[in-house]
Amino acid sequence: MRRTKDQAEATRCALLDAAENVFFARGVANATLEEIAREAGVTRGALYWHFKDKAALYAAMLERVRFPLEDLVNSQATSQDPLAALERHVCGIMKFVGENASIRRVYAIALLRREHLSADAGLDEIEREMSLGTRRTMEAYFEQARAQGQLIDDITPALAALGLQSHAVGVLHLGMQETDGFCFAEQGVRLMTVYLRSLRRN
CATH class of the missing domain: 1.10.357.10 (Tetracycline Repressor, domain 2)
Known part of the structure; x- marks a missing residue:
C-alpha cells in the first residue's frame, strides 16, 4: 500500500512538473492535457485520476509554490x-x-x-x-x-x-x-x- 501511495504521489508530481513546463512553453490557453500527460510520461487516464480538468491542474501548480x-x-x-x-x-x-x-x-x-x-x-x-x-x-x-x-x-x-x-x-x-x-x-x-x-x- 505504501508503495502505491508513493507511486501515486510521484505521478502527481510528474504531472505538475510537466504542466509547469508545457504551460510555460505554450501558454495556459494553448496547452492541452494530452501534451501534459505526454510530457509527464503517463496516460490521459492517469492525469484525470489526479486532476479533473485544466483548471484543477493549474490550481495545484500554483498551490505547490x-x-x-x-x-x-x-x-x-x-x-x-x-x-x-x-x-x-x-x-x-x-x-x-x-x-x-x-x-x-x-x-x-x-x-x-x-x-x-x-x-x-x-x-x-x-x-x-x-x-x-x-x-x-x-x-x-x-x-x-x-x-x-x-x-x-x-x-x-x-x-x-x-x-x-x-x-x-x-x-x-x-x-x-x-x-x-x-x-x-x-x-x-x-x-x-x-x-x-x-x-x-x-
Whole structure:
C-alpha cells in the first residue's frame, strides 16, 4: 500500500512538473492535457485520476509554490510589531522568488502566459480566491497596526492591504519581464520596504 501511495504521489508530481513546463512553453490557453500527460510520461487516464480538468491542474501548480501564508497567520496573535512582521514576510517572498527558478517560472505563467479564455473561466475564480485570501491576511496585520497606533491616519487597513498587494504583484510582473536586469532580493525587497515604511506613523 505504501508503495502505491508513493507511486501515486510521484505521478502527481510528474504531472505538475510537466504542466509547469508545457504551460510555460505554450501558454495556459494553448496547452492541452494530452501534451501534459505526454510530457509527464503517463496516460490521459492517469492525469484525470489526479486532476479533473485544466483548471484543477493549474490550481495545484500554483498551490505547490505558494509562499506559506500560514507562517504569517500563526505569528499574528503574538506580533508586537505587525508592520515589521508583514515587511519580513513580503520581503521573504521576494527573496524566495529570486532564489528559485521553478517559482519564477510559475509566477511567469500566472502573470505573463495565462491568457484569458471564456472556456477557462474557472482559472479566474481560482486566482481570485487566492488573491482575496492573501489580502485578508495582510489586512488583519494592518488592522493590528492600526490598533497599536502604528498605521498612518489617512489610509484604512483594507486600502493599505490592497495597495501592498497591488505593489507586490506589480513588482513581480516587472521582475518577470526584466529577467536580466532585475534582482528580487535587492530591488524587490527595497520596493516592498519603502512602501510599507511609508505607512508607518512617525
